[in-house]
Amino acid sequence: MARVLREVRLRRETSRVNLSAALNLSPATVTAVIGDLLEQELIVEKRAATSxxxxxxxxxxxxxxxxxxxxxxxxxxxxxxxxxxDFKGEIISEGVAPFSERKISGDTLKAKVDEALDTALAAANLRQDQIDAFGMGVPGFIETQTGMCHWSPLLAEGPMNVRAILQQRLNCPIFVDNDANLATLAELWFGLGREESDFLVVTVEHGVGLGVVIDGRIFRGGRGLGAEFGHTKVQIDGALCRCGQRGCLEAYVADFALLREAGAALTDDVSALGASELLDQLAVEALEGIEIPASIYRRAGRMLGLGLANLINLFDPALIVLAGERIRNHQLLETEIEKTLKANAISVDRLQTPITVHRWGDGLWARGAGALALDGLMEMATDR
Ligand SMILES: [Zn+2]
Structure with missing residues (x-):
């Protein structure tokens, strides 16, 4: 049943005959499943405008x-x-709750989710009991099956059971996942992955994440911790990473890695600048061709290129989407990414795997979190 629902979602509008052909199911099976879905009012039917x-x-x-x-x-x-x-994945309303701490406690997490959710509920004139499922995305090492966050760069405590914290308020199914998987679901549902069944999404935010889509579904590994691309090693005994290990890809590409070098590299007095301004300044000087800032981006590009080459060699994906707000400085990285890919990715008798850049802001991440809840609901529909 979940397969049929997914196919209807993907096609937006389709017929029983097309479903039968697309899913390789007998017309009788499709008719029976559609009957059940119509009865549950999960789908609707109407006459085609032209027949x-x-x-x-x-x-x-x-x-x-x-x-x-x-x-x-x-x-x-x-x-x-x-x-x-809504059930089609269209946004009804949005909310935001800012905080000033660099890392937050479980109590603050709950309070801020409550605040942002209340804003969105009020904007849509909805009550909380009209919400059928909740999806939450957290950067870090997330065990999706239990909702346990083992480590996050934004949480002060760990391990922390995020699902249990949210369950204190929400009386509906709750799904917790790594934020890279949210981006991947959003691409699969609404974005560049709609037409692909095997593709990868690499997110460059404060860290470097990966979502793996195999046969139209996200691969999450044995416990749901899967695909921690940012902590794959690109250098033995290399730079220290926030996770405590050395030589991780993130330790060369993520914001904190660039910041580590920015202070020493910038030519102007930058002592008064915050992290974000410092990164902007680094990018400006790199774009102007000032050697040391440019070299920091060149190295980040080489490391990311090496990581992407490893992914291509492992998965042979039909497409790689580079997503996230931080990919804005892609032009500073792309020459080195390209060179490193050429030297390291296996290429046989066809063109290199297409790599597409998709910049998107915080709102789309929340939509991805909603898609996580919808995906979970559709999965639950199979249990009936
Ligand atoms: Zn690491």
């Missing part, structure tokens, strides 16, 4: 936008963003 031939008009199926409402939230550096989505 081929003279026979009965074809009935077209689509998701019932009003069937369920879900909320999603994302823990960002300095804020929680939320979005409320």
């Amino acid at each position: 081929p031939g003279r026979g009965r008009p074809q009935m077209m199926l689509s998701l019932n936008a009003d069937a369920r409402r879900v909320a999603g939230a994302k823990l960002n550096d300095g804020s929680i963003t939320t979005a409320i989505l």
Whole structure:
């Protein structure tokens, strides 16, 4: 049943005949499943505007936008963003709750999620009990099956069971995942991955994340901790990473890695600048061609290129999407990424794996968190 729902979602509008062909299911099976989904009011049908031939008009199926409402939230550096989505994944309303701490406690996390969710609920004129599922994205090492966050650069305590904290308020199914998987779900549902069944999403934010889509679904590994690309090693005994180990990709590419070198590299007096301004200044000087700032980006580009080459060699993906707000300085990295890929990615008889850059801000992450809740609900529909 989940496969049928996914296919209807992907096609937006489709027929029983097309579903049968796309999913390689018998017409009788499709008719039975569609009957069940119509009864549950998860999908709706209407006559096609035009029908081929003279026979009965074809009935077209689509998701019932009003069937369920879900909320999603994302823990960002300095804020929680939320979005409320209908069953088709369209945004109904959004909310945001800023905080000033660099790392927050479980209590603050709960309070800020509450605040951002209340804003979104009020904007949509909805009550909390009208939300059918909740998805939460957190950067770090997340065990999706239990909702346990073993480590996050934005949480002061660890391990922390994020699902248990949210369950104190929300009386609906709660799904917690690594933020890179939210980006990947958003690409799969709404973005560049709609037409692909095997692709990768690499997120460059404060850290470097990876989402792996195999056969139209996210691969999460044995315990749901899977695909920690940012902590794969690109240098033996290399730079120290926030995770405590050395030589991680993140330790060369992420903001904290660039910041570590920015203070020493910048030519102007930068002592009064905050982290974000410091990074902007580094990028400006690199773009002007000043040697040391430019060399910092060149090295980051080489390291990211090496990581991407390893991914291509491992997965042979149809597409890699580079996503996230921080990818804005991609032009400073791309020459070195390209060179390193050429030298290290296996290429046989076809063109190199396409790598597409997709910049998106905090709002889309929250939409991805909503998609996580919808995906969980669709999975649960199979249990009936
Ligand atoms: Zn690490």
